[in-house]
Amino acid sequence: MTTPASSTADNHAWLRRQARWSPYELAFWLAVLIPFWVFPTYLTLASQIAITALFAVSVDLVLGYAGIVTLGHAMFFGLGAYAAGLLTKAGWGEPLSGLVLSGLLTALVGLLVSFMIVRVQHLALLMITLGLGLLTAELANSLGWLTGGTDGLQGVDVWPVFNHFEFDLWGYTAYAYALAALFVGVAAARRIVHSSFGLSLRGVRENLNRMPAIGSPWRRHLQIVYTISAGMAGIAGAVLTHTTETVSLDSLSFQRSADVVVMLILGGTGRLYGAILGAAIFMIARDQLSDMNPQYWYFWIGLLLMLVVLFMPKGILGGLSGLLRRLGG
Amino acid sequence: MIGNLAIVLFDGLAFGMLLFVLSVGLSVTLGLMNFVNLAHGAFAMLGGYVTVLVTRELGLPFLWSLPAAFIVAALVSVGFERTLFRRLYRAGELNQVLFTIGLVFAASAAAAYVFGTAQQPIQLPQFLRGVTEFAGLRFGSYRIFLIIIALVITGLLVLGLEYTRFGAQIRAAVDNQRAAQGLGIDVDTVFAVTFALGSGLAGLGGALAIEMVGLDPSFGFHYLVYMMIVVSVGGLGSIAGSFVAASLLGIADVAGKYFVPDLGAFMIYLIMIAVLFLRPQGLFGKR
Amino acid sequence: MSEIMLATQSVRKSFGSLEVARDVSIELPRGARHALIGPNGAGKTTLINLITGQLAPDGGRILLEGVDITHAPVAARVRRGLTRTFQINTLFPDLTPLESVVMAICEREGKAAQFWRPLTSHGDAIDEAHEILARLRLADEATRTTRHLPYGKQRLLEIALALATKPKVLLLDEPAAGVPKDESAMLFSVIDALPEDMTILFIEHDMSIVFTFASRIIVLVAGGVLLEADPDTVRSDPRVREVYLGSAHGH
Numbered sequence: 001m002t003t004p005a006s007s008t009a010d011n012h013a014w015l016r017r018q019a020r021w022s023p024y025e026l027a028f029w030l031a032v033l034i035p036f037w038v039f040p041t042y043l044t045l046a047s048q049i050a051i052t053a054l055f056a057v058s059v060d061l062v063l064g065y066a067g068i069v070t071l072g073h074a075m076f077f078g079l080g081a082y083a084a085g086l087l088t089k090a091g092w093g094e095p096l097s098g099l100v101l102s103g104l105l106t107a108l109v110g111l112l113v114s115f116m117i118v119r120v121q122h123l124a125l126l127m128i129t130l131g132l133g134l135l136t137a138e139l140a141n142s143l144g145w146l147t148g149g150t151d152g153l154q155g156v157d158v159w160p161v162f163n164h165f166e167f168d169l170w171g172y173t174a175y176a177y178a179l180a181a182l183f184v185g186v187a188a189a190r191r192i193v194h195s196s197f198g199l200s201l202r203g204v205r206e207n208l209n210r211m212p213a214i215g216s217p218w219r220r221h222l223q224i225v226y227t228i229s230a231g232m233a234g235i236a237g238a239v240l241t242h243t244t245e246t247v248s249l250d251s252l253s254f255q256r257s258a259d260v261v262v263m264l265i266l267g268g269t270g271r272l273y274g275a276i277l278g279a280a281i282f283m284i285a286r287d288q289l290s291d292m293n294p295q296y297w298y299f300w301i302g303l304l305l306m307l308v309v310l311f312m313p314k315g316i317l318g319g320l321s322g323l324l325r326r327l328g329g
Numbered sequence: 330m331i332g333n334l335a336i337v338l339f340d341g342l343a344f345g346m347l348l349f350v351l352s353v354g355l356s357v358t359l360g361l362m363n364f365v366n367l368a369h370g371a372f373a374m375l376g377g378y379v380t381v382l383v384t385r386e387l388g389l390p391f392l393w394s395l396p397a398a399f400i401v402a403a404l405v406s407v408g409f410e411r412t413l414f415r416r417l418y419r420a421g422e423l424n425q426v427l428f429t430i431g432l433v434f435a436a437s438a439a440a441a442y443v444f445g446t447a448q449q450p451i452q453l454p455q456f457l458r459g460v461t462e463f464a465g466l467r468f469g470s471y472r473i474f475l476i477i478i479a480l481v482i483t484g485l486l487v488l489g490l491e492y493t494r495f496g497a498q499i500r501a502a503v504d505n506q507r508a509a510q511g512l513g514i515d516v517d518t519v520f521a522v523t524f525a526l527g528s529g530l531a532g533l534g535g536a537l538a539i540e541m542v543g544l545d546p547s548f549g550f551h552y553l554v555y556m557m558i559v560v561s562v563g564g565l566g567s568i569a570g571s572f573v574a575a576s577l578l579g580i581a582d583v584a585g586k587y588f589v590p591d592l593g594a595f596m597i598y599l600i601m602i603a604v605l606f607l608r609p610q611g612l613f614g615k616r
Numbered sequence: 617m618s619e620i621m622l623a624t625q626s627v628r629k630s631f632g633s634l635e636v637a638r639d640v641s642i643e644l645p646r647g648a649r650h651a652l653i654g655p656n657g658a659g660k661t662t663l664i665n666l667i668t669g670q671l672a673p674d675g676g677r678i679l680l681e682g683v684d685i686t687h688a689p690v691a692a693r694v695r696r697g698l699t700r701t702f703q704i705n706t707l708f709p710d711l712t713p714l715e716s717v718v719m720a721i722c723e724r725e726g727k728a729a730q731f732w733r734p735l736t737s738h739g740d741a742i743d744e745a746h747e748i749l750a751r752l753r754l755a756d757e758a759t760r761t762t763r764h765l766p767y768g769k770q771r772l773l774e775i776a777l778a779l780a781t782k783p784k785v786l787l788l789d790e791p792a793a794g795v796p797k798d799e800s801a802m803l804f805s806v807i808d809a810l811p812e813d814m815t816i817l818f819i820e821h822d823m824s825i826v827f828t829f830a831s832r833i834i835v836l837v838a839g840g841v842l843l844e845a846d847p848d849t850v851r852s853d854p855r856v857r858e859v860y861l862g863s864a865h866g867h
Contacts, residue, residue, distance in 0.1 A: 122422055123359070124606075124609035124611075126557075127558070128605050131558075135602065138593045139595060261423075297438075303431065309417070309424050
């Protein structure tokens with residue numbers, strides 16, 4: 001794949017190639033339009049997948065690129081979901097501005113949390129992210145007057161997108177809306193990971209010890225990406241609220257934090273599309289096996305996790321791209 | 330009021346002692362190898378189901394089932410350690426977490442398949458049922474038993490670690506693995522044995538837990554969070570740390586549920602976050 | 617006497633009862649080519665860790681261009697022009713040398729946090745990276761993944777990363793550690809060709825290299841400076857011989 005470069009022009013060209021939209025990517029974005037015509041009965045599932053994929057992409061930014069393990073990212077997803085829901089209940093049901101406001105709010109919370117996150121590592125980091133997630137879920141549960149508690153937030157009224165596209169029963173608008181959010185999210189994430197900032201994030205992941213020795217303010221880098229990621233997760237949550245017109249405590253649950261990490265690992269970290277592939281596989285499998293007792297469904301998830309960790313450390317997409325490279329010589 | 334307080338403290342301490350037995354092995358193995366072994370929860374659950382089988386199917390008394398729970402959990406765990414876990418010692422903590430949580434998922438599904446999802450009842454001997462009255466207060470006999478067992482285990486662990494050759498080897502390896510290797514200590518074997526003992530204690534904890542908190546296939550997952558709080562707040566590799574953290578957590582949990590049920594587990598998570606932010610190595614941790 | 621770029625004043629450090637730095641006072645004038653030698657365990661790497669801030673001294677002061685940096689964080693010292701390399705490769709295994717060096721340059725220029733700007737728009741940084749890599753004979757490997765580079769090339773990348781920070785003072789911790797003898801001579805000729813006004817202190821075990829490339833030699837024994845002198849004086853000093861040969865035979 002890599003050819004020796006001996007002039008600086010070659011280096012420029014090589015770096016440009018790394019950031020270019022590949023034909024596979026274009027094919028992927030065309031393929032995701034197929035459900036509109038071919039599987040309209042699955043549009044609801046398809047929008048769920050797109051929302052979860054956006055959430056997984058936000059986690060990929062911190063976990064896959066910057067290497068910060070997080071077991072509590074659902075706190076941002078759920079915060080965004082509740083923010084969007086409460087905004088409509090307060091009388092403002094315009095969805096796009098709702099997304100922006102929810103994203104800004106969760107980004108702000110992310111920024112505050114980031115001061116804590118970048119000062120701990122290893123087990124303490126795991127436990128603090130886990131604890132913050134559990135804490136938020138408990139808080140939402142006990143603030144029943146605000147969140148509706150275990151009944152969830154009811155009576156969310158979302159206005160039509162662009163004042164024109166009503167969220168219909170069949171889910172056409174919902175899927176288009178979720179897909180557009182995912183596309184914008186991925187395009188933004190792409191831009192970030194292919195910037196000098198994205199390179200420094202990979203530096204932090206690859207060798208944290210070296211970063212200060214090249215003069216890097218790496219803690220600030222991590223705070224920035226954590227803030228962006230929190231905002232993106234919040235927007236994913238807000239999209240869920242807008243498309244389902246309800247919010248439940250489930251959006252903040254540890255289960256959601258854990259599932260998203262599982263999806264990311266299955267698909268492959270640090271490659272954005274791994275997050276999307278993992279989310280799709282996970283959600284489709286769960287849908288197909290939904291008549292199975294959830295206890296048994298987790299047997300297969302557990303087994304798959306163990307196999308991926310042992311034999312496919314780069315996830316399914318990483319394994320596939322390695323295979324393609326070998327086939328291509 | 331004073332009486333309530335005494336009972337809450339007592340119940341909290343008993344719960345804390347249960348958490349201590351469940352967690353202390355994880356603390357020591359984490360301190361030794363930095364291996365984040367969430368499967369510890371699965372070994373605890375295994376111990377619980379061993380006790381259920383031994384008492385119900387073999388008809389043996391409850392007290393006999395406790396060593397069985399210990400031994401089976403120890404043997405099974407060391408099998409996993411030798412074959413699978415050791416491949417992950419050099420992997421990042423995320424991979425360790427995912428692999429071992431995968432094992433917990435699979436184990437709880439297997440338990441649901443074999444035993445069903447219902448709570449498992451067990452038959453306790455007469456002297457462990459009911460309550461013991463003291464100074465006008467009624468203390469659960471089983472909880473007294475639990476506290477005594479935990480104190481005996483703590484004593485044995487401290488004595489074993491301080492005064493035996495093997496204990497000295499463990500301490501050396503926790504302090505500095507490379508230096509211990511340099512002194513001719515077979516860290517590999519030390520770890521395997523410690524791992525077996527630690528998981529055995531988890532199995533014993535699982536068996537002891539049935540009467541107090543029940544046993545179903547979600548046990549391994551549910552109590553994992555408690556175990557991880559004990560280990561991280563107490564500090565890796567510290568028996569005293571685990572003991573203190575488990576006691577505090579047990580008392581805080583019971584007192585919280587009794588006095589401020591609305592706040593739920595909120596306070597516990599808040600305290601854990603605060604402690605870990607101010608002392609990432611835990612209360613008694615060295616690193 | 618030219619300007620003193622880096623100075624340590626009575627720097628002390630102990631690990632428990634073990635004194636690893638005993639009142640170490642050294643001075644590096646601008647353009648220095650000093651070698652730091654001493655038997656294993658003398659505290660050479662510890663001294664570099666203290667100077668660059670990886671370790672905090674128990675006492676004493678560290679001055680960079682006359683400014684007290686004793687308590688400055690590692691990254692702040694690098695931005696002031698004090699950079700080191702590591703004895704054990706401390707690289708970015710999944711990045712290419714090009715990416716690693718471009719990253720270090722962007723960090724130096726304060727452009728690393730610009731997450732909205734494509735990497736390819738930092739044209740000057742990419743050109744400069746090529747220039748640094750070419751100087752260290754890494755141009756042909758610029759776009760190969762670091763983990764697949766031969767060991768000797770990785771040692772060169774270790775230096776390239778340091779150069780990308782535009783150091784005024786460069787501390788090289790056994791740059792040729794683990795490199796075969798013929799390659800290490802090549803490596804030191806690359807170091808020798810660095811700009812003359814760059815101040816360099818290097819740790820090296822091979823005495824023939826030390827005597828070839830160092831203009832002055834600091835001998836460290838048991839955490840303290842035994843002697844600082846020109847190569848000829850060090851070569852003939854009986855104490856150095858005793859310490860050095862004694863330890864060399866002890867292996």
